[in-house]
Amino acid sequence: MHKIDKAVTKPASSSGLRIANLNPHMRVHDRLGLALVRGDLAPGEALPAELQLCEMLGVSRTAMREAVRGLAAKGLVDPRPKRGTLVRDETLWNHLDPDVLRWRIEVSDVDSYLSKMFQLRRATEPEAATIAAEAATAEDHIGLEADFQAMVDAGDDDAAWVEADLAFHRSIYLATHNEFFWPIGQLFSIGLRQMFEIAATGSHRPRAIQEHGDLCRAIIARQPDQARAAALKLVGNASSDIDRILHKS
Structure with missing residues (x-):
């Protein structure tokens, strides 16, 4: 056989x-x-x-x-x-392919998967936020604001929060108007779902809303340095939140 x-x-x-x-x-x-x-x-x-x-x-x-x-x-x-x-x-292999990513998530242990996703987020998200603060159009601003408002409106609805959070981060990558960043934003729509579903169970949502709001406002105000700093802070705290939730530390 x-x-x-x-x-x-x-x-x-x-x-x-x-x-x-x-x-x-x-x-x-x-x-x-x-x-x-x-x-x-x-x-x-x-x-x-x-x-x-x-x-x-x-x-x-x-x-x-x-x-x-x-x-x-x-x-x-x-x-x-x-x-x-x-x-x-x-x-x-084409690791940006949605099917390959989904299979990778399915066969990987959670800690390994999350560690690699955070490595990618730290490497790309601050830069994407910086570029978006310079390149985003008025239409991009409207979309990003709508995504952020959806996070606020989600309240205690974890599923709604996760969808809005995914949309918010995807919008940042799309707002770079750099087609080489777009696949990463689409990848995160799949790859970050498990991460965000875990994070949604934590008690840090009020702080997360503040951090997403700071990032949103920096991009709309066309303040690249502030956008980078806000993205770094958001990703850093998200990593700590996930670790605390998973390991009860």
Whole structure:
């Protein structure tokens, strides 16, 4: 039996219902993607033969080929004539792809995932806020204010708070008007959800509202230095909040 057999025939517990509702090629795409990101095959190893995979997963060759093409487009595999479909080194994967990010979140432990997300936020968010303070349009200002007001209006509704918070941070990246920042903002719409859902359970919301308000006002007032400082403070406190909530320290 190929060592990936059990992995691809068994949906992950947290995604089983979602996978079951997908069409055949997307279901296979999800099963294989999860298995590859989990590391069930090493770089350079080949997937089982096409017919074997079709039998294992109960799908047609057409569905299987579409699924493999999707994985190849994300950089996870390299289909080669006569050699099979080889797993590529993860440094070559498109980690900004929403599916790859979702699979990574699903197979990573929470502490490792959050640590990497905070590293990325510290590296990009202060700079994005600085650029947004210089580049944002009047329309961007209106959108950012609306996102912030939605956070205020969320009150004790954790779900509404999380959606508004995600929208606020995405708007900052979009307001840079730098297309190379936009994918990071979209990535955070997926990658920060778990982080924000954890943070929503804490008691720091009044302070967080103040910090988001300071950041919003600095961007709208076109004060890049203040925007950078506000973003650094917000991310730093968010990291401490998450650590305190998770480890009850």
